[in-house]
Amino acid sequence: MARCDVCGNDYDKAFTVTMPHASGTFDSFECAIHALAxxxxxxxxxxxxxxxxxxxxxxxxxxxxxxxxxxxxxxxx
Structure with missing residues (x-):
């Protein structure tokens, strides 16, 4: 499992978003938006x-x- 960079949740369906100047692992789109938008x-x-x-x-x-x-x-x- 992977841990969300924002909330710390250890989640078996976590995903990674990679952008030119930032990336992270998240358990939800909400956390990804909070970190990257x-x-x-x-x-x-x-x-x-x-x-x-x-x-x-x-x-x-x-x-x-x-x-x-x-x-x-x-x-x-």
Whole structure:
């Protein structure tokens, strides 16, 4: 069995996620998201969807980007 890097649970169905600059072993997608998903620069929630990016800064949505002063960004085109 493998131990989750986030919660420490020793789980027989644990999985490993490998990214270019990070990796880890997790017992659930919840723990993987907590460890690996970027955080919105405005509201601090974890970005698990497409999100938005402007000048290397990540936002969970266009609304948060606009609240942070980003102009010309929209969730839909």
């Amino acid at each position: 970027p955080t919105c620069a405005h509201c601090k929630c974890r970005i698990i969807g497409h999100g938005a990016e402007h000048d290397g800064v990540f936002y969970c949505c266009a609304n948060c980007a606009r609240h942070s002063g980003v102009k010309g960004i929209d969730d839909r085109i």
